[in-house]
Amino acid sequence: MKKMNIIPLLLSGLLLASCGAGSSDADKPLVSKIDPDVIELGTDIKAVVKQPSKAERESAATSEFKELSWDDLVPPDFRPEKIMAKYQAEIQAAKEGSEEERVLYDKVMAEFNSAGGNAELRGKTIRIPGFVAPLENDGETVVEFLLVPYYGSCIHSPPPPANQTVMVSPIKGKSITLDQTYRPVWVVGEMEVGDVETDLALAGYQIKNARVEPYVQPAY
Template sequence: MRTLVALLACWGLPLGHVGATSNAGYDDIRWEHLVPKDWDPSAQFKGMDFSKLQDGDPKATELLASLKSAWDAAPAEPSMQGRKIRLPGFLLPLDSSESLKTFLLVPYFGACIHSPPPPANQIVQVVLDKPVKGFRTMDPVWVMGTMEIFRSDSPWGGVGYRLKGVKVETFKP
């Protein structure tokens, strides 16, 4: 039960406030821009009283599986296809090499490693033109590049987008 409540709570924790200004031809976007306006993963839970569920309750386990399934199938926002963006997030390397060329970008600290993964439309696979050094797991970063809708599974959760990155820089929330 606590896991289900934590998942629902994490859904509302995007990283900081970001304006919709332009930076060198790249639009600054927020994580909520990656979610279609008509998608509501909690719709199936409206009117439910979670206070009566206990950890280990089969109904809680069933609801958690249902939520995970909805999050893994989370739709991408079509308007993001081909858009040049700049997005803040937390870096999650996909390999252990010193230089990074491919990593996941997630909206909040600890996503995928200290808590369940967010919906697929809140996980972005970043593929850089050139590898970068000096970044570690969960470093806050800005990433600039061209967004594409992309479905994939990773060891850390379902991926809904790929960002063909051209620049990574430190983000100070």
């Protein structure tokens, strides 16, 4: 796959999520075919997975888990627009792919990461869709990975902010194989809130003993 620069996408994506711009995502058209040859690097999970409305999520809730969108992982009091305003002039002036842009990206990401995760999710059993960035495998079975909202994050492009990255350790027998990592998955488990350093990126959340399965469009 061709490596691409999606720094502006990652920053603007978190900004929109934090400002509640995802309210109409349920009405947006989806990628017609879930295939690694069709999904472009940087594709948002919202373009692939049907995003239920708030009312649909509440009506579909069960005692087993709460279904989340990636917007839910952003702390409710986080104000990324203030960070973006602080660096706006530099962002506009930086040349794509330059050292200046890399340094600027590191500064902005450091401030985003300092926001932490959404403490309200601590200890909650949740279900969330996302893309896989493998960390460790046992033969063809993935035993640890990062769940991220953008296709190719951490591997072919920069990682998203920590509160948009989940470290996942699947239950034995409830994981996926390496050839399934090119498509979105569902992850179900108890959410832990707190930074976890990995070889690929800083994760702001962790789910141990997770149940992982290939994404299947839910019926709402």
